[in-house]
Amino acid sequence: MTMRQLLLSLGVLTASIAPAFAQTTAPIKIGMNCTYDGGSSEMGISVRAALRIAVKEINDVGGVGGRKIELIERDDKAKPDVGVAVAEDLVNKEKVVATIGYCNSGVAAKAIEVYQKAKVPLIIPVATGTAITKKYASEPENYIFRVAMPDEKQVAFILHDLVEKRGLSKIAVFADDTGYGEGGLKDVERLLQANHNAKPVFVSRFKQGTPDLSAQLKDARAAGANAVFVYALGPDMATVSKSRAAIGWNVQQTGPWTVAFRNHIDVAGAAADGAVMPQTFIQDGVMNERSTSLVLQYVKQNNVKNIPCVMCAAQAYDSMFILLNAMFQAQDLTGPQIREALENLQQRVTGVVGIYNKPFTKEDHEALDGSILVLGQVKNGLVQYAYAGDAKRSILASRTKAQPKRAIVPVAATK
Numbered sequence: 001m002t003m004r005q006l007l008l009s010l011g012v013l014t015a016s017i018a019p020a021f022a023q024t025t026a027p028i029k030i031g032m033n034c035t036y037d038g039g040s041s042e043m044g045i046s047v048r049a050a051l052r053i054a055v056k057e058i059n060d061v062g063g064v065g066g067r068k069i070e071l072i073e074r075d076d077k078a079k080p081d082v083g084v085a086v087a088e089d090l091v092n093k094e095k096v097v098a099t100i101g102y103c104n105s106g107v108a109a110k111a112i113e114v115y116q117k118a119k120v121p122l123i124i125p126v127a128t129g130t131a132i133t134k135k136y137a138s139e140p141e142n143y144i145f146r147v148a149m150p151d152e153k154q155v156a157f158i159l160h161d162l163v164e165k166r167g168l169s170k171i172a173v174f175a176d177d178t179g180y181g182e183g184g185l186k187d188v189e190r191l192l193q194a195n196h197n198a199k200p201v202f203v204s205r206f207k208q209g210t211p212d213l214s215a216q217l218k219d220a221r222a223a224g225a226n227a228v229f230v231y232a233l234g235p236d237m238a239t240v241s242k243s244r245a246a247i248g249w250n251v252q253q254t255g256p257w258t259v260a261f262r263n264h265i266d267v268a269g270a271a272a273d274g275a276v277m278p279q280t281f282i283q284d285g286v287m288n289e290r291s292t293s294l295v296l297q298y299v300k301q302n303n304v305k306n307i308p309c310v311m312c313a314a315q316a317y318d319s320m321f322i323l324l325n326a327m328f329q330a331q332d333l334t335g336p337q338i339r340e341a342l343e344n345l346q347q348r349v350t351g352v353v354g355i356y357n358k359p360f361t362k363e364d365h366e367a368l369d370g371s372i373l374v375l376g377q378v379k380n381g382l383v384q385y386a387y388a389g390d391a392k393r394s395i396l397a398s399r400t401k402a403q404p405k406r407a408i409v410p411v412a413a414t415k
Helices: 003-009 038-060 080-093 105-118 151-165 179-196 214-222 234-246 262-272 289-302 310-329 335-343 388-396
Strands: 028-034 069-075 098-101 122-124 144-146 171-176 202-206 227-231 252-254 276-279 355-357 374-379 382-385 407-409
Touching (some): 028 038, 028 310, 038 069, 038 289, 098 310, 105 122, 105 144, 122 310, 151 227, 151 252, 151 276, 179 227, 227 234, 234 252, 234 262, 252 276, 289 310
Parallel strands (some): 098 122, 171 202, 227 252
Antiparallel strands (some): 276 374
């Protein structure tokens, strides 16, 4: 397959002329960063592997206008100060044209200023903190984009299911002591009040890595909670699951997408079964050629059965092809030109999570809309559809953003 054939198949290229920046053969540097150790490692490992797959696919058929993509990988250690240093290194030393990075919301929140000031686009495939893409939304130019579901949309989706569908309105909230937990707790409290006129019956903040939360769970049970909403990464999510099982409390456990991380499910074992979470993509669900290819390549190259964080991998992969689309559309590979192209993509992009039609505008730098979410549930160690109807809906439904001509259709809908 030629580069042109590939790009046409992805809806990236329609013109036969090469981009103006193709006059040189120097590689195009694109940054990527996350952390690959500790509680956030499954996110970083999944992002890195997926981006390597995407870059190889592009480079194997000629790169961008004859120029290969060079992925400049960095480890931010899940530490805000290191995240800032990584951003400065990628922007000022490596001279990347854009970066796809940041897994931890607290790290991203501190580092995005570097990209904004340098006018270098940053596409975030994982960090979901609600405020991240809003920080510079009122600026004449905003260089922070995201291909991940913001926390507020995940929370609204879960609360609607708990309260409106299941009648579970007495919610206990457990949130870790990171910026991620802080932001998630605020979203739960705000949206529970605004949308359901209720407040949590119990709130517990705990230090990351706390080995046992049985005492706090007993207090939540005594407070009358009939659902437990956990805002934490996989390992701490597993601690809640195991502690809950240890005290014999059969209550509905839920949380954001981190409920689906393998370092929750594998560590908690049977205690994780029944937990529900919002999902943009389910590995064991309905897939098309793009998603099937990514999953098969990932499991083969990394010798795993399940992708550690499948949504991280899918969203990172899609981010690369959205950026590829923008680079072909841009007049040159300067930050302002790429930003403008991202805000005005002319061709749709077929990805793993969905088919993106104008995923960004000048006013809205969130590619994903809450309407594409489905409810996942841990069953026998796998993430499956919580409702049988969602599998059918993933095939038949076209879920559209509120803005005219801005749609993301699940790729399964093309089957």
